[in-house]
Structure formats: C-alpha cells, structure tokens
Amino acid sequence: MLKVEHIGIAVASLAESVPLFEKLLNTPCYKREKVESEQVETAFFLQGDTKLELLEATGPDSAIAKFVAKKGVGLHHIAFEVADIEAEMQRLAGEGFTLLQDRPKVGADNKLICFLHPKDTNGVLVELCQERK
Numbered sequence: 001m002l003k004v005e006h007i008g009i010a011v012a013s014l015a016e017s018v019p020l021f022e023k024l025l026n027t028p029c030y031k032r033e034k035v036e037s038e039q040v041e042t043a044f045f046l047q048g049d050t051k052l053e054l055l056e057a058t059g060p061d062s063a064i065a066k067f068v069a070k071k072g073v074g075l076h077h078i079a080f081e082v083a084d085i086e087a088e089m090q091r092l093a094g095e096g097f098t099l100l101q102d103r104p105k106v107g108a109d110n111k112l113i114c115f116l117h118p119k120d121t122n123g124v125l126v127e128l129c130q131e132r133k
C-alpha cells in the first residue's frame, strides 16, 4: 500500500456538513460527486496532502444509510492507495482478509476500489483504491 488516499466520513446531510467542514478546515469543498452504484453523494476536501470524503446516502440500501442508522454519523472508512489493485486484492485474500468485491469496481473520484470486511481489520472498514487510467 502506498499511502492513505482519503478518510471517509459518513454524514446525514451534505447540506449541513459541507459548511461545517468548510468552517472547521477553513478551506472550501473542491468537488461533489454522486456515485449511483454506491447510492452516495460525496464531497471532497483537501487539507495539505490529506483528503477527506464526506458521504451522504442517496438511497435506503446504501451502506452509508445502514451505517448512519446503526452507528450514527462519523468515521466510516480509511482508503489506501495501491499501485496494482488486483495484485493487492490477491495478496490480501491470500493473507486471509475477506474482500467485499471479487473484482475492483468504479468508485468516486475516478478510482477503482475494493473494500475489506471490517471484521478482519479490527473493526475498521478499509478501502483499496487505484487511479483509473
């Protein structure tokens, strides 16, 4: 894994949380994007080299809707950038981690992504991501 690519934060309402994080970070949200396949809308912030992704559910079946209903708003996942996502998925599966996808899927921010089940990672939802070419 190369570095932490972003930190995902589940929110109930981007309309409320984007201005909150703009105040907190003293920097504007630089991008918003809907990801239909994940039933989420995202808002991105950059603080130095660190990227934050706010996520609001856009449908009841969204992982974010279920997370917010069960645990409330807050830290949702840590995403690691990898050079070769398929090789990294194979390596992690070989190490006994449960992959939540068989193949990388297209996520927000022009990335190929794959999640690991949090039961294998001390309760932290981990995302692998690789820039799409």
Ligand code: CMX
Pocket: 008, 035, 038, 040, 042, 055, 063, 064, 066, 067, 070, 075, 076, 077, 100, 107, 108, 115, 117, 118, 119, 123, 124, 125
């Ligand atoms: N972090 C830590 N634990 C989490 C979690 C998260 N983000 N989301 C769910 N869990 C926990 C649940 O609370 C549950 O814990 P307990 O067993 O102690 O009750 C456990 O994981 C398994 O829960 P589950 O009921 O079996 O499964 P869920 O329906 O809650 O789904 C998960 C959990 C991780 C499999 C599902 O959320 C998933 O597939 N996530 C990956 C996709 C995703 O998160 N998409 C949204 C972001 C998209 C983006 O970044 O663009």
